[in-house]
Amino acid sequence: MSHELHQQNRRSWNHATRAHNAHKGDQAGFLRAGGSTLFPEELELLGDLHGKRLVHLQCNAGQDTLSLAARGAQVIGVDISDDAIEFARTLSRDSGIAATFERADVFDWLASSPAAQLDIAFSSYGALPWLSDLPTWARGVARVLASGGRLVVVEFHPLLNLFDDEGRITSQLAKGGKGGHITWDKGVGDYVAASEGALPAGEHVETQPFVNPEPCHEWEWSVADVVDAVARAGLRIQRVVEWPYSNGCKFFPNMVALDGKRWALAADAPKLPCMYGLVAERA
Numbered sequence: 001m002s003h004e005l006h007q008q009n010r011r012s013w014n015h016a017t018r019a020h021n022a023h024k025g026d027q028a029g030f031l032r033a034g035g036s037t038l039f040p041e042e043l044e045l046l047g048d049l050h051g052k053r054l055v056h057l058q059c060n061a062g063q064d065t066l067s068l069a070a071r072g073a074q075v076i077g078v079d080i081s082d083d084a085i086e087f088a089r090t091l092s093r094d095s096g097i098a099a100t101f102e103r104a105d106v107f108d109w110l111a112s113s114p115a116a117q118l119d120i121a122f123s124s125y126g127a128l129p130w131l132s133d134l135p136t137w138a139r140g141v142a143r144v145l146a147s148g149g150r151l152v153v154v155e156f157h158p159l160l161n162l163f164d165d166e167g168r169i170t171s172q173l174a175k176g177g178k179g180g181h182i183t184w185d186k187g188v189g190d191y192v193a194a195s196e197g198a199l200p201a202g203e204h205v206e207t208q209p210f211v212n213p214e215p216c217h218e219w220e221w222s223v224a225d226v227v228d229a230v231a232r233a234g235l236r237i238q239r240v241v242e243w244p245y246s247n248g249c250k251f252f253p254n255m256v257a258l259d260g261k262r263w264a265l266a267a268d269a270p271k272l273p274c275m276y277g278l279v280a281e282r283a
């Protein structure tokens with residue numbers, strides 16, 4: 001595990017989070033009016049949330065966290081980014097939806113929060129590539145879940161790494177290699193702008209092009225890496241699902257818009273999954 005690389009990611013995410021939220025209109029009003037940023041895919045895997053004690057791991061600026069809380073869960077959101085947590089707390093106050101937000105490296109949080117207290121640990125949409133040590137993460141998740149508690153993951157598919165920035169199959173496979181990390185000098189990008197309004201909770205606002213001054217580090221985990229780490233942590237795998245589209249995020253300019261703020265690979269691309277989901281239960 002590399003806390004040093006995580007701290008660099010914290011700086012890069014602070015810049016990116018400010019840029020992302022600059023596109024998002026009246027998010028508090030959207031949530032107050034009953035709006036939700038959750039997609040049917042995670043709702044189906046999460047099941048009934050009423051009264052559930054839930055941690056939203058790497059919650060960013062808290063839009064999904066508050067949408068979970070609005071469905072009756074008692075929610076803690078955890079993220080390493082100062083700006084994300086500050087934004088999430090403000091959004092909670094302004095929307096009137098209660099949730100607890102904690103700024104922490106997810107590894108530290110999983111190691112130090114009370115054991116066996118949670119019904120659900122939820123991780124979604126671009127969270128796992130920021131983890132430098134998947135087996136330690138999975139053991140931490142198992143540690144905080146109560147008996148019968150579940151890990152629910154909805155994540156973008158690592159097969160998307162086959163494509164270059166333009167959405168063409170690239171020959172540079174396995175960018176990070178097993179367990180290795182990839183450094184992006186241009187840092188976390190403005191994928192909210194690229195997604196043409198499919199991501200913001202409120203009305204989409206155009207801004208100046210964003211340049212992130214802070215590089216970032218990512219890890220490339222296969223679906224097998226994730227399933228294996230979770231199973232070895234002692235959680236029982238209940239579901240593994242793949243979907244042939246990406247919720248909200250337009251990764252490549254040639255992606256095709258589908259209903260419900262989803263994007264499919266270009267018509268001439270191989271029919272590959274763009275997202276996967278996993279549910280695992282603690283005995």
Ligand SMILES: C[S@@+](CC[C@H](N)C(=O)[O-])C[C@H]1O[C@@H](n2cnc3c(N)ncnc32)[C@H](O)[C@@H]1O
Nearest residue numbers: 006013058060064079080081105106124126130
């Ligand atoms: C793509 S965002 C996740 C989006 C999130 N699912 C949501 O609901 O908006 C990735 C998040 O991971 C956070 N992150 C990256 N490394 C982390 C770490 N080591 N500990 C905690 N959070 C981390 C970033 O700050 C960022 O907010």
